[in-house]
Amino acid sequence: MAHLEVCNISKSFRTSGGVEFARALDGVSFAVEKGEIVALIGPSGSGKTTALRIIMGLESASSGEVRVAGRAISGCGYDRGMVFQHAELLPWRNTLSNIGYGLEMKGVKEPERSRIASHFLELVGLGHARDRRPHQLSGGMKQRAGIARALAIDPEVLLMDEPFGALDSQTRESLHGELLAIHAKTGKTIIIVTHDLDEAVMLADRVVVLKGGQVDQIVTVELDRSSSEPGMVRATDEYARKRAVLWDALHGDTPLETAQ
Numbered sequence: 001m002a003h004l005e006v007c008n009i010s011k012s013f014r015t016s017g018g019v020e021f022a023r024a025l026d027g028v029s030f031a032v033e034k035g036e037i038v039a040l041i042g043p044s045g046s047g048k049t050t051a052l053r054i055i056m057g058l059e060s061a062s063s064g065e066v067r068v069a070g071r072a073i074s075g076c077g078y079d080r081g082m083v084f085q086h087a088e089l090l091p092w093r094n095t096l097s098n099i100g101y102g103l104e105m106k107g108v109k110e111p112e113r114s115r116i117a118s119h120f121l122e123l124v125g126l127g128h129a130r131d132r133r134p135h136q137l138s139g140g141m142k143q144r145a146g147i148a149r150a151l152a153i154d155p156e157v158l159l160m161d162e163p164f165g166a167l168d169s170q171t172r173e174s175l176h177g178e179l180l181a182i183h184a185k186t187g188k189t190i191i192i193v194t195h196d197l198d199e200a201v202m203l204a205d206r207v208v209v210l211k212g213g214q215v216d217q218i219v220t221v222e223l224d225r226s227s228s229e230p231g232m233v234r235a236t237d238e239y240a241r242k243r244a245v246l247w248d249a250l251h252g253d254t255p256l257e258t259a260q
């Protein structure tokens with residue numbers, strides 16, 4: 001049994017004052033193994049965010065179901081943590097207190113809450129910014145706080161909706177390295193929505209390519225990232241080859257290399 005199972009999900013939205021329906025997802029199925037990083041890519045409007053929001057429980061599917069560790073989800077739950085494109089930190093709280101927010105919602109009391117939040121503050125390298133408010137943090141620091149907040153509740157699955165999309169390329173690259181390091185330490189199952197082919201190749205074990213609300217193909221990446229930094233990995237022939245396969249999957253009509 002896979003850790004996360006997306007089973008034949010369809011989603012239609014009512015439009016034009018509820019008269020017409022727009023089909024955002026049409027029979028989407030894929031499975032994610034424990035500890036795997038899976039990227040969702042696809043053209044604009046292909047249903048990536050809708051799929052992620054359904055997995056998170058922020059949106060209900062018109063049909064089909066999502067299972068986490070064998071249990072069908074209904075609505076949001078602490079078994080899933082979400083990282084948004086803009087970290088959505090509470091402006092009146094400091095970094096530690098923002099990271100502890102999900103724990104507070106979960107009912108974790110002090111001093112346990114601060115102990116756990118401090119651990120994740122350090123994990124994402126924000127120990128020095130513990131008492132700062134969000135307006136005193138850079139974009140990259142805010143995203144790191146968002147990742148720490150999502151991880152602090154100890155979810156089974158971490159869901160990321162274009163988490164680095166609003167950052168400059170240098171910050172994005174360094175956060176790729178940090179996310180891989182965090183993944184190596186926590187072993188979390190991660191699903192990441194991205195527009196960025198390089199981000200998908202750099203981070204994902206497998207990439208689900210969505211087109212027109214359907215799974216077009218699933219591309220296996222599995223780069224060997226163990227021995228070098230992201231910058232070095234990006235310079236390898238293997239990286240270029242995997243990127244070309246993914247480019248074809250996104251832009252071509254014919255599946256090149258699929259695996260499920």
Ligand SMILES: Nc1ncnc2c1ncn2[C@@H]1O[C@H](COP(=O)(O)OP(=O)(O)OP(=O)(O)O)[C@@H](O)[C@H]1O
Binds near residue numbers: 014046
């Ligand atoms: N709340 C909504 N009401 C009506 N239609 C919606 C709603 N949310 C999404 N859609 C439609 O569903 C389809 C898929 O949207 P979605 O945002 O999931 O795509 P996406 O692949 O994430 O796009 P992008 O890459 O541009 O963010 C689009 O046609 C969109 O217009």
